[in-house]
Amino acid sequence: MTSTTDVNRLAAHSLGLRYGDRTILEGLDLELPGGAVTAIVGPNACGKSTLLRGLVRLLDPAAGTVTLDGADIHRMPARTLAKRMGLLPQQPVTPEAVTVEALVRLGRYPHQRMLSPWSKADQAAVEEALTRTGTAELRDRQVDRLSGGQRQRVWIALALAQETDLLLLDEPTTFLDLRHQLDVLDLVADLHAEAGRTVVMVLHDLGQAARYADHLVVLKDGRLAAAGPPTEVLTAELVESVFGVPCRVVPDPETGTPLVVPRARTRAAAAAPASASATAPASAAASASVPA
Structure with missing residues (x-):
């Protein structure tokens, strides 16, 4: 994986985020x-998506600040910030009957000026985004008629058309089957490796987070539980403490990255064949109910 740099560094400083009084x-x-x-991970309702919204200025902080390369994002012009960061929200709403190309063209909005014509540079950015996401052949199809995996790639293409160096993805694999989950994550990995993009994404699957991320952020109850390289952060003790799941953490046989294996609920359940009770002699079952 690519080493980190001093560019596109997002940071939260004593950050507090709330919805109303909560x-x-x-x-x-x-x-x-x-x-x-x-990759940002943690139990449901621990604040993962809320943190992402705060990092892209969709939610004003109740306390503290968010900075990008040391500058307060809330003091940046909206158009300037949109040229720095692209966001794929959780379950984005597709405009009715819009085609793939028309949706991806919306990613050029931060680069447009009033009365300025659509330029060759704009179209080139759209074509590049379609090509990188493998959606060029879908350009004339309506987005709401695509499969879940295809739609997710189209939304990523829209974010890429912004030509930002920082890409934030909120649960990009939700509701996708395993093959399409891996397709999307492989695409993210390629964008990072080939184009050097900084990526921040919210994930639920700890194995996928460890396999695809350089850096892991673990949240619990609205606070930071751990942060760092997956090999250092993802331990059995942390998983049980944060998720309440006793487990073993072993090397992934394909990548060597941490793989979480939940422990069986009981040793007896793990050892006994599933059909044992069904094949037990009837007399044994009957005798078990007779007092000694």
Whole structure:
């Protein structure tokens, strides 16, 4: 994996985020390395998506600040920030009857000026995004008639058309089958490796997070539980503490990255054949119910 750099560094400083009177994140200090793939993981409702919204200025902080390369993002012009960061939200809403190319063209909005014509550079960016995501042959099809995996690639193409060096993805594999999950994550890995993009994504699968990310951020109850390389962060103790799941963490046989293997609920359940009770002699079952 590519080493980190000092560019495209997102950081939270004593960050607090809330919805109305409900505090979701509090006192969060966190730095995400530039030039790397970061995966944010944690239990449901721990604040993962909320953190992503705060990092892209979709949610104003109740306390603290968010900086990009040391500059407060809330002091940046919106168009400037849109040229720096591209976001794929969770379950994006597709405009009715819009075609793939028309949707991807929306990614050029930050580069447009009032009354300025669509340029060769704009079209080149769209073509590049379609090609990189393997969606060029879908350009004339309506997005709402595509499969889940195809739609996800189209939305990533829209983010790529912005030509940002920092890409944030909120649960990009949700509702996809295993093959399409891996297709999307392989695409993210290629974008990082080939184009040097910094990627921050929210994931649920710990094995996939460890396999595809350089840096892992673990949240629990709105606070930072751990952060660092997956090989250092993902331990059996951490998984049980954060997720409440006793497990073993072993090397992935394909990649050597950490792989979480939950322990069986009981030793007896793990050892006994599933059909044991069904094949037990009837007399044994009857005698078990007779007092000694």
